[in-house]
Amino acid sequence: MESLDLDGSVGRTPDHRAELNEFLRTRRARLKPQNVGLPVSGRKRRVPGLRREELAQLAGVSVAYYTRLEQGNAQGVSVEVLDSIARALLLSDAEHTHLTRLAKAKPRTKQVVRPQEVRTPLRHLLDILDAVPAYVVGRRAEILAWNRLAAALFGDWEELPVAERNWARLVFLRPEYRDLYVDWERKAREIVYALRMDAGRHPDDPRLSVLVGELSVKSDDFRWMWATHDVREKIHGVMEFHHGLVGELSLAYELFKVGNDNDQSLVVHYPVPDSPSVEALRLLASWGPGATRRTPVA
Incomplete structure (x- = not known):
């Protein structure tokens, strides 16, 4: 059955893997080399923001590891790695918390929506x-x-x-x-x-x-x-x-x-x-x- 995804598109039911992918990609795209102390070359960049390999270097992880994470595969990721990536992306406290929740999200289960009661x-x-x-x-x-x-x-x-x-x-x-x-x-x-x-x-x-x-x-x-x-x-x-x-x-x-x-x-x-x-x-x-x-x- 089709539904509207959390990004507003029609497709599968909302998936925290896609949410993690979009969040990391957009955070990386907003950074410029000079924001994180990297040298700026005169060559024009094909994509906005930092490259994946630059972000991986700043976070102290391999390019393959970071690429897998940005693709939404957070299986086995440690808190320490998430902290390093958050620092490399210059995340705010709220963004850091959001990243941790997305990466540590449990596998999908059918959720029972209960009414919100005010005491x-x-x-x-x-x-x-x-x-x-x-x-x-x-x-x-x-x-x-x-x-x-x-x-x-x-x-x-x-x-x-x-x-x-x-x-x-x-x-x-x-x-x-x-x-x-x-x-x-x-x-x-x-x-x-x-x-x-x-x-x-x-x-x-x-x-x-x-x-x-x-x-x-x-x-x-x-x-x-x-x-x-x-x-x-x-x-x-x-x-x-x-x-x-x-x-x-x-x-x-x-x-x-x-x-x-x-x-x-x-x-x-x-x-x-x-x-x-x-x-x-x-x-x-x-x-x-x-x-x-x-x-x-x-």
Whole structure:
């Protein structure tokens, strides 16, 4: 039976070997000899980035060994070799972790997809955080729970079908989210980073495969961002919003992993003290979850 691969193409079910191949190839292609201290010759290179033999030399492994690994065959690879390759490729901590997960992935097994449950105490915590937008996001960028002010800022997710309560579908497929984020591309990239990390942790997740396939067909932006194979972990920062009711908002955010569940995170947005966003957020809170549908008062 055919399905959409994690790279968005039609073919076999997602394969961590292909994912490993693409990840190593794209990391190698982005490096130039001068990035890693190799001499630069005047001869034009036929392919972008480092050659396989150059990367193998930097990592201290044979060309045949590295070629086999880049082709997706990670059988018997040691942590030490992966560390050496990560250093040679100048991988970030998040990319290094992603590489290790891909290389150490277990053989494919049929995966039972269980519903993601949010603990009752965590739901209570969301309600207590009533002065700031807060929500719980799970695997595949699924929005699992949120408080009243998050609904006022982002939209009343309660009105959406459960399958549509997903950051990737909202940001890439709904025009109103392009208008909401001042730097839409940055938000979109962060979602793709998170989905790539999920693909490394859960290479056989059929719902993730369906999601990536759908977005690859429906969104050109998603398709080229996914093809970069970039992975980063964003746990804090500042986001700029243009809200139809209260105007410009500058909100910092923090992401907290929930208990022992690496698939769930609590995300809290908050204004910098004494900034104009404090009053704007208060005004937004007074309108409630339906704020995104209201017409600003002239």
